[in-house]
Amino acid sequence: MKFRCERDVLIEALGTAGRAVSGRGGLPGLSGVRADLRGDRLQLTGSDLDLTITVSVTVSGEEDGVAVIPARLASDIVRALEPGAVVLSAENDELSISAGRSQFSIRLIAGDEFPQMTVLASDPVSIKSELLADALKQVVPAASSDDSRPILTGVLMAAEAGGLRLVATDSYRLSMRDVPGISVLDEGQTVLIPSRALTELNRILGQGDQVELRLGEREASFEVGGVSLVTRLIEGEFPNYRGLIPESHPNVLTVRRDDLLDALRRVKLLAREATPVRLEMSEDGLELVATTQDVGNAREQVEGTYVGNPLTVAFNPQYLLEGIEVATSEHITLSTIDELKPALVRIAELDEFLYLLMPVRVS
Amino acid sequence: MRLVIADCTVDYDGRLTAHLPRATRLIMVKADGCVAVHADGGAYKPLNWMNAPNVLTEHDDHWTVVSPKGEELLITLHRVHSDSAHDLGIDPGLQKDGVEAHLQELLSYDPEQIEQGLTLVRREFPTDIGPVDLLCRDAQGRTVAIEIKRRGEIDGVEQLTRYLDFLNRDANLAPVRGLFVAQEIKPQARTLAADRNIGTSEIDYDVLRGIERPQQRLF
Numbered sequence: 096m097k098f099r100c101e102r103d104v105l106i107e108a109l110g111t112a113g114r115a116v117s118g119r120g121g122l123p124g125l126s127g128v129r130a131d132l133r134g135d136r137l138q139l140t141g142s143d144l145d146l147t148i149t150v151s152v153t154v155s156g157e158e159d160g161v162a163v164i165p166a167r168l169a170s171d172i173v174r175a176l177e178p179g180a181v182v183l184s185a186e187n188d189e190l191s192i193s194a195g196r197s198q199f200s201i202r203l204i205a206g207d208e209f210p211q212m213t214v215l216a217s218d219p220v221s222i223k224s225e226l227l228a229d230a231l232k233q234v235v236p237a238a239s240s241d242d243s244r245p246i247l248t249g250v251l252m253a254a255e256a257g258g259l260r261l262v263a264t265d266s267y268r269l270s271m272r273d274v275p276g277i278s279v280l281d282e283g284q285t286v287l288i289p290s291r292a293l294t295e296l297n298r299i300l301g302q303g304d305q306v307e308l309r310l311g312e313r314e315a316s317f318e319v320g321g322v323s324l325v326t327r328l329i330e331g332e333f334p335n336y337r338g339l340i341p342e343s344h345p346n347v348l349t350v351r352r353d354d355l356l357d358a359l360r361r362v363k364l365l366a367r368e369a370t371p372v373r374l375e376m377s378e379d380g381l382e383l384v385a386t387t388q389d390v391g392n393a394r395e396q397v398e399g400t401y402v403g404n405p406l407t408v409a410f411n412p413q414y415l416l417e418g419i420e421v422a423t424s425e426h427i428t429l430s431t432i433d434e435l436k437p438a439l440v441r442i443a444e445l446d447e448f449l450y451l452l453m454p455v456r457v458s
Numbered sequence: 459m460r461l462v463i464a465d466c467t468v469d470y471d472g473r474l475t476a477h478l479p480r481a482t483r484l485i486m487v488k489a490d491g492c493v494a495v496h497a498d499g500g501a502y503k504p505l506n507w508m509n510a511p512n513v514l515t516e517h518d519d520h521w522t523v524v525s526p527k528g529e530e531l532l533i534t535l536h537r538v539h540s541d542s543a544h545d546l547g548i549d550p551g552l553q554k555d556g557v558e559a560h561l562q563e564l565l566s567y568d569p570e571q572i573e574q575g576l577t578l579v580r581r582e583f584p585t586d587i588g589p590v591d592l593l594c595r596d597a598q599g600r601t602v603a604i605e606i607k608r609r610g611e612i613d614g615v616e617q618l619t620r621y622l623d624f625l626n627r628d629a630n631l632a633p634v635r636g637l638f639v640a641q642e643i644k645p646q647a648r649t650l651a652a653d654r655n656i657g658t659s660e661i662d663y664d665v666l667r668g669i670e671r672p673q674q675r676l677f
Contacts, residue, residue, distance in 0.1 A: 244642065266675045331645045339676050371672070411673055437676060453674040 096132045096160025097184040100152065102176050102194060105183075108139050108150040109170040111322060114295055116166040117143035124208030127163040130185070132156050140212065141166060144327075146292050147212055148299075151321040163204040164190050172199050213325055215316045219307035220279045222259075224319055228300040230261050230272045231293050233421040233448055238290035239265035249287035249329040251336070254280040262336050263290060268414050269336055269451040270421070279308055287333055288315055292326035299324065340451060341437060344430030346403025348376050349443060352427045356419050358383055358395045363412040365393035371409035371455040374429070376401050385412070408434045409455045415440075418450035460487040460543045465536040468495050470506050472529030478505055480536060485521075487514065489546070493523045493531060506531065557641075557663065558608045562591050564666040565606060565639065569594050571666060572639055572659050576602060585624040593625075601625070601634040610640030610658070615650045622656075 109128060117125040122144075129140040135156045140149040162185035169192070173181060176194040184191045185203060192199040231250075239247035244266075251262040258275035280286065292315075300306060302320030309316045316325040359372065366372045366385035375382040380399045386392040408431055419427065424442040431438045434457075440450040462485040468478035483505070484496040491510035508523045508531050515522045523531040562581065569576035575597025583593035583603070592604040603625055605618035618636045625634040636656040638647070643658050651658050664671060 245645065264676065266677055267673060269676060331648075334677050369672075435674065451676065453676050456672045456674055 096130065096162050097158040097182070098132050098135075098137060098154040098156045099180055099182045100137070100154035102173060102178055102181045104152055104154070105173050105181055106170070108137070108152045109166070109173060111299060112139040112141040112148050112150045113166045113170050114298075115141040115143055115146045115148040115324075122208060122210065124163055124204055124206075124210065126166060127204040127209060128166040128169070129161065129163050129206075129209045130183075131161045133159050140209075142210060142212065144210060145289065146295065146327075147325040148295065149212075149323040149325075151323075158184075160185060161206055162190060163206050163209045165201060165204060168201055172201070213311070213314050215309040215311045215314060215325070217309045217311060219309050219318070220277070221305045221307055222277055222279070224300040224304055224306045226274060226277075227306055228297055229423075230259075230274050231297045231300075233272045233423075233450075234261040234263045234270045235290050235293050235297070236263075236417050236421065237265060237268050237270035237450070238263035240290075241265070245329055246287065246331040246333060248290055249333070250290050250293055251285055251287055251333045252280065253285040254278070254282045262333070264334065264336060264339075264451075266334075267411070267453055268418065269339060270418070271336065271340075271449050271451075273447045275447070279310070285333065286310060286315060287329040287331065289326055289329055292324065296324055339437065340449070341432060341439070344432050344439060346376065346401070346406055346431045348374075348381060348399055348401045348429040348431075349426055350381060350397055350399035350429070352419060352422060352424055354397050355381070355399075355427070356416070358397045359412065359416055359419065362393045362395050363416065365391055366412045369411075371457060372412040372415065373407055373409045373457070375407045376403075376431070377405040403431070406431055406434065408438060409457045410438070410452060411455055414452055418452055422448065422450060459489060459546050461485075461540070462487070462538060463540040464538045466495075467534040467536070468506050469532040469534075470529070471532075472525070472527070476506060482539070485533060495531075495533065558606065561608065561639075561641070561661070561663060561666070562606045565604070565661070566592055568666075569604075571661055572604065572637060573602075573657075585621055587620055587624055590618075590621040590625070593631075596635075601631045602637055603634050604637045604639055607638075607640040610638060610643030610647045610660075612644070612647050612650055614638060614640065615647050615654065615656060618651075618656060619654055 112128050125143055131138040135153050137154045138149055138151050172192055176197055181194040188203050190201050190203050234250055238250055247265055253260045258273055259277040259279050260273050262271045296317050299319055299322045302322055306317050306319040313328055314325055315328060362372055362383040362385045365387055367387040367390055370387050373384040378401055381397040383395050418440040422440055422442050426443040428441050428443050434454055437451050437453050442448050465482050467480045470476040486494045491512045494504035494507040496504050508525055513524045519535055521533045566578055566581040569578050576594045579593040581592055582589040590603045591606045594602045596602050603621055605614055607614040615638055618638055622634055622636045626632045638651050638656050639659045639661055641663055643660055648658050
């Protein structure tokens with residue numbers, strides 16, 4: 096295998112494919128990126144068996160071939176080179192990387208140690224990248240990062256009212272977004288996609304206007320621009336999220352999102368050592384209060400309209416902040432029942448997004 | 459265990475040399491000969507220590523601790539504030555399955571935390587291949603064998619399957635159904651249990667202990 100290409104093209108491709116490369120050891124092949132050159136088409140593939148990312152780029156090919164190259168080392172070398180053309184040549188068990196007056200020779204990983212990749216044959220569904228990116232930004236952060244409860248590390252995709260519904264929860268909060276007009280699944284069908292894969296997908300969605308989604312029995316694949324991402328699906332039953340969403344909330348606060356966000360970021364500075372932020376709501380509006388023992392306290396009023404009984408409710412400031420950050424609208428509502436029941440952050444007058452959040456119990 | 463609190467200076471000469479200037483510290487001399495010098499901080503880690511075996515020689519104003527490898531700890535005592543010795547006896551060792559045993563105990567008091575209507579027949583019910591954690595009766599009076607784990611994995615389901623096989627040979631108990639209970643049950647274990655008609659239940663250790671978390675959960 097031998098080809099020539101621009102350094103920056105190679106940095107980008109190695110970086111993207113390398114994000115799926117396993118950092119956990121295991122099969123020796125998984126620490127490498129598989130390079131497959133046919134003509135002027137170079138495909139770089141990284142995988143940790145759960146997630147596989149393949150990047151296709153156009154290079155100036157001289158000799159077709161396949162090689163598994165050490166991902167981290169090759170990426171570090173290419174990044175360190177002077178800008179301009181880079182020549183990569185694999186022969187026997189060595190890879191030569193040369194650019195300008197720099198010359199590197201590194202040992203390749205045996206090709207048979209790289210796993211066979213799944214190719215999904217089902218018909219693709221095309222989704223507008225921007226639409227999916229917006230929905231993923233709103234939902235994925237609510238997924239759990241705790242591997243001891245694998246189901247909660249996934250994002251539920253479900254067919255809902257002729258559209259696509261995305262739901263994620265870490266048991267403390269739940270984020271849900273409906274994307275109307277997208278028929279990816281049959282009515283009643285659901286799949287659970289690892290949030291890690293969707294985080295990586297979100298990074299690459301900017302590379303094309305449309306993303307093609309294919310669903311298999313155990314895998315899902317996304318193709319956008321010259322990048323393909325294949326992920327294993329999570330098996331198991333997602334919690335009954337519908338039953339968690341209260342049917343009505345007697346108290347509703349409406350505020351300008353940016354005002355609340357800015358005030359919360361300031362007050363949060365005094366909500367340290369896992370202390371919550373209290374929201375004191377009355378007909379006078381909203382007051383945010385944070386007190387950390389032996390450190391100090393912060394208090395800030397936020398203009399808003401409140402309908403309901405005066406109420407003080409406390410939240411983990413980070414969870415509240417993350418919900419408000421993704422409720423992108425001029426005005427948002429915070430609906431509450433009492434100081435212990437789940438509260439709801441919504442975009443005012445828009446039903447497609449909701450963020451459900453459990454309060455913190457305070458004395 | 460001898461505990462000495464003293465103003466002291468410590469000099470170590472061995473793989474390297476180290477000097478601790480004069481300060482008040484805790485000197486711990488364990489029954490097996492370990493000597494450790496602690497400051498009032500730093501969790502479990504001493505400032506300086508010598509693992510057993512050692513030879514400790516006490517002089518009026520200083521101690522020397524010498525290991526067989528020739529390492530030497532010189533502790534100069536400027537003022538002794540406290541010097542006491544305690545016989546701690548034989549330590550029972552770390553109970554790694556303490557949580558599991560505690561779960562079993564808590565659930566034996568209140569089996570309804572697992573399933574409504576359950577009443578306890580016996581904890582550690584004996585079978586020929588070992589005791590099953592809890593033997594209960596359900597609301598309909600049927601026998602239920604319960605295996606409790608901290609982490610519910612396939613091994614636990616296999617274990618309960620073996621108990622059920624033996625328990626169902628007893629005409630006084632049969633038919634016996636199984637319930638696999640854990641703080642967290644792995645999907646593979648859940649699938650295997652379902653395949654064998656064994657019920658599964660995840661329980662919250664904190665709730666059983668009556669500990670209220672300030673940050674509430676949705677489920």
